Amino acid sequence: MQTVIRVEKLSKTFHHNKALHAVDLTVQQGEMVALLGPSGSGKSTLLRHLSGLITCDKTPESRVELLGNTVQHAGRLASDIRKSRAQTGYIFQQFNLVNRLTVLENVLIGALGSTPFWRTCLRWFSPSQKQEALQALTRVGMAHFAHQRVSTLSGGQQQRVAIARALMQKAKIILADEPIASLDPESARIVMETLRDINQNDGITVVVTLHQVDYALRY
Known part of the structure; x- marks a missing residue:
């Protein structure tokens, strides 16, 4: 191993x-x-x-x-x-999410390392990336919150979003x-x-x- x-x-x-x-x-x-x-x-x-x-x-x-x-x-x-x-995906005790962004946008942050810089500046993600982010949210049971602001979620829900972000990162x-x-x-x-x-x-x-x-x- x-x-x-x-x-x-x-x-x-x-x-x-x-x-x-x-x-x-x-x-x-x-x-x-x-x-x-x-x-x-x-x-x-x-x-x-x-x-x-x-x-x-x-x-x-x-x-x-x-x-x-x-x-x-x-x-x-x-x-x-x-x-x-x-x-390497890092899950923090205090979640480290961007409260003013939606759940989906926070998960898409996990794709920044594989996205051209100009697209990250414009917060422009491809349809395939958005679909992949939704799949990651489905894995953690949070897909139905995709377009909700992170600031409205409970602590447990925010932690699952952070895990989905790590999946999006392909950690x-x-x-x-x-x-x-x-x-x-x-x-x-x-x-x-x-x-x-x-x-x-x-x-x-x-x-x-x-x-x-x-x-x-x-x-």
Whole structure:
């Protein structure tokens, strides 16, 4: 089985406080992995290193690789990090959607990496892209909200839109940072089942940070 995430000797220090110390991690293609721990244990910090949102301490042996591509090494981001980011969908705890745009427009943002710059400036997407976005929304049970403003949705609904955006991106890896932390139990169940469905049926590798052991064991 192919290793799609490799972390070696990763450390991170914030103001003389060690958040991560010599972390090693490997994740195989098609796995769904939970990073468990209480608040402040470094789960989100580790996840942000995987996508290069932050850099690690400048120790020569530290390295992060995704899909065989270097994300960062010795505290420096790779020059071709866009290649890794284009194949990685990131699900944030606070959704990171554009409230004034519709659900469909937010999902179409996932296609920006494969769309000519002038078209993104004009927010012009092809009919096939719009159809693909609707299919992604159907996968997460949100197609009937396609033309509704995101600001009118509940937290659980917004999180499913964020997952649809990652599908639109054609991500090979989904990194989900505390995706159910601010959701009620029913919404949390739907979001976790959606991630599990994508993992099992599409073979997309999923890494999710959680502090609830029962959810990790269930999904």
